Amino acid sequence: MDGPILVIDRDTGQPVGVQLVEGLRRGILGGTLRAGDAVPSTRGLAAELGVSRSAVVAAYEQLAGEGYLEVRQGAPTRVAELVREVLPGLPTETNALGTPRSIDEHRPTAGEPRIDLQPGRPSTARIDTRAWRAAWRHAAALEISSDSPPLFGVERLREEIADHLRQARGVVCGADDIVVTAGTSEALALAASALALLSARPPRIAVEHPGYPAARRTLERRGARTVPTAVDADGLMIDALRRMPQPPDAVMVTPSHQYPLGGRLPVASRLELVAWARATDALVLEDDYDSEYRHLGPPLPALASLDDAEDGRGRVVLIGSFSKVLTPWLRLGYLVLPANRELRDAMALIRGDERCPVPGVAQDAAAALLASGAVRRHIAVTRRDYAHRRRLVLEALDGIPGAPISGLDGGLHAVVRLPDLATSAAVVQSLAAEGVAVAPLGDYSAVPGEEEPGIVLGYAGVGDTQLAEGLALIRAAILEATRTAT
Numbered sequence: 330m331d332g333p334i335l336v337i338d339r340d341t342g343q344p345v346g347v348q349l350v351e352g353l354r355r356g357i358l359g360g361t362l363r364a365g366d367a368v369p370s371t372r373g374l375a376a377e378l379g380v381s382r383s384a385v386v387a388a389y390e391q392l393a394g395e396g397y398l399e400v401r402q403g404a405p406t407r408v409a410e411l412v413r414e415v416l417p418g419l420p421t422e423t424n425a426l427g428t429p430r431s432i433d434e435h436r437p438t439a440g441e442p443r444i445d446l447q448p449g450r451p452s453t454a455r456i457d458t459r460a461w462r463a464a465w466r467h468a469a470a471l472e473i474s475s476d477s478p479p480l481f482g483v484e485r486l487r488e489e490i491a492d493h494l495r496q497a498r499g500v501v502c503g504a505d506d507i508v509v510t511a512g513t514s515e516a517l518a519l520a521a522s523a524l525a526l527l528s529a530r531p532p533r534i535a536v537e538h539p540g541y542p543a544a545r546r547t548l549e550r551r552g553a554r555t556v557p558t559a560v561d562a563d564g565l566m567i568d569a570l571r572r573m574p575q576p577p578d579a580v581m582v583t584p585s586h587q588y589p590l591g592g593r594l595p596v597a598s599r600l601e602l603v604a605w606a607r608a609t610d611a612l613v614l615e616d617d618y619d620s621e622y623r624h625l626g627p628p629l630p631a632l633a634s635l636d637d638a639e640d641g642r643g644r645v646v647l648i649g650s651f652s653k654v655l656t657p658w659l660r661l662g663y664l665v666l667p668a669n670r671e672l673r674d675a676m677a678l679i680r681g682d683e684r685c686p687v688p689g690v691a692q693d694a695a696a697a698l699l700a701s702g703a704v705r706r707h708i709a710v711t712r713r714d715y716a717h718r719r720r721l722v723l724e725a726l727d728g729i730p731g732a733p734i735s736g737l738d739g740g741l742h743a744v745v746r747l748p749d750l751a752t753s754a755a756v757v758q759s760l761a762a763e764g765v766a767v768a769p770l771g772d773y774s775a776v777p778g779e780e781e782p783g784i785v786l787g788y789a790g791v792g793d794t795q796l797a798e799g800l801a802l803i804r805a806a807i808l809e810a811t812r813t814a815t
């Protein structure tokens with residue numbers, strides 16, 4: 330391209346960063362910069378415009394977060410293909426033969442949603458691919474062992490996880506307390522198997538209602554009986570546990586961001602829950618799945634850090650996962666064992682037979698990735714991206730009569746309540762017809778017949794432009810369904 334792609338006007342009083350972002354965005358939307366075009370290097374553009382390189386880096390990062398640019402380590406930053414898909418009015422790009430490149434090449438295959446806003450999907454666009462590849466190269470170059478990985482996981486990874494927990498969560502533990510798992514799901518399966526081993530009968534595990542259905546089913550498949558337990562705006566109701574005629578053997582809880590409703594257990598309730606667990610000798614399975622992302626209010630202490638287990642009967646098992654802070658593709662998680670010999674021995678016995686299910690090479694790679702600082706940086710970058718997307722959700726959906734929005738203080742999803750189940754179904758169906766996937770809130774019910782009306786939408790897994798289109802369609806679908814319902 331000849332000439333500068335934008336001009337900085339120092340007389341307007343508008344900050345340089347804002348001018349950079351707006352100028353580049355205008356260039357993309359106006360077709361001056363086309364899908365697939367490489368944008369100038371940050372150094373080159375900074376020199377050309379007489380601005381600092383860090384201002385250009387920040388502008389590129391923001392536009393990448395919004396879905397306009399694709400940043401790949403070791404390759405030029407380019408205008409995202411996505412932009413063309415969601416803004417079909419843009420000029421058609423031609424390929425090397427001069428024939429138009431069909432946008433169908435980028436379309437999802439039949440049956441897949443065009444805009445997938447189902448909860449549980451993080452953004453992977455900003456993963457530092459150079460660090461990712463280096464970590465896997467490092468792991469692949471290590472000597473091939475003839476043994477299975479250690480039962481509780483590779484020591485170096487357990488050390489890195491303990492470090493990660495201290496930095497990201499303020500939880501103080503050592504490598505010896507960590508058990509590497511294949512995600513939260515396998516951590517729960519292991520905990521349920523250990524409970525079954527320790528009690529003569531099938532363990533009873535209290536689960537949140539509404540709550541995480543896959544977790545419920547995992548526990549049941551491992552022989553546990555689940556006991557639905559009510560939640561309120563703060564999360565699990567401790568009173569509901571206390572009222573149970575027979576205390577359960579364990580309770581599974583999402584205290585930092587109740588899944589899916591989004592409540593956060595206040596400190597007093599956390600202390601009550603831990604006291605209840607100690608009094609009844611129940612185990613607490615603390616699913617800390619997305620607490621690295623807190624948008625409003627300070628993070629509260631993990632239940633595990635409130636469990637003073639000097640008697641050697643620690644009750645809280647903290648369960649974490651890299652599914653949100655990196656990608657579920659990795660299938661990597663961990664649990665933090667409390668000081669509890671019986672539980673540790675039971676898990677060691679199970680792992681002795683079943684072995685550690687996470688491949689040693691993947692553990693080595695994850696350890697190298699954590700050690701490189703790439704995960705910490707990724708969390709910092711995605712925190713900003715998600716905070717911005719959360720704002721887009723609020724701008725689009727807050728204040729619709731009859732459809733209050735909630736659950737947005739942390740994490741990567743939101744809940745929109747709807748007046749009744751018929752309206753919910755109408756919204757989900759009309760969105761599906763538009764190619765937008767969201768989850769019905771009723772799917773999270775742990776009690777048949779007690780489904781609540783509403784939708785759950787994840788806002789992390791798509792870029793800003795796609796999210797904005799999805800949100801506009803959701804808003805329209807809700808307005809239409811609530812209008813026809815009245």
Ligand SMILES: Cc1ncc(COP(=O)(O)O)c(C=O)c1O
Nearest residue numbers: 449512513514541588618650652
């Ligand atoms: C409540 C909850 N816990 C944990 C997870 C992560 O599960 P996993 O680590 O098995 O991918 C999810 C994923 O969506 C979740 O919704």
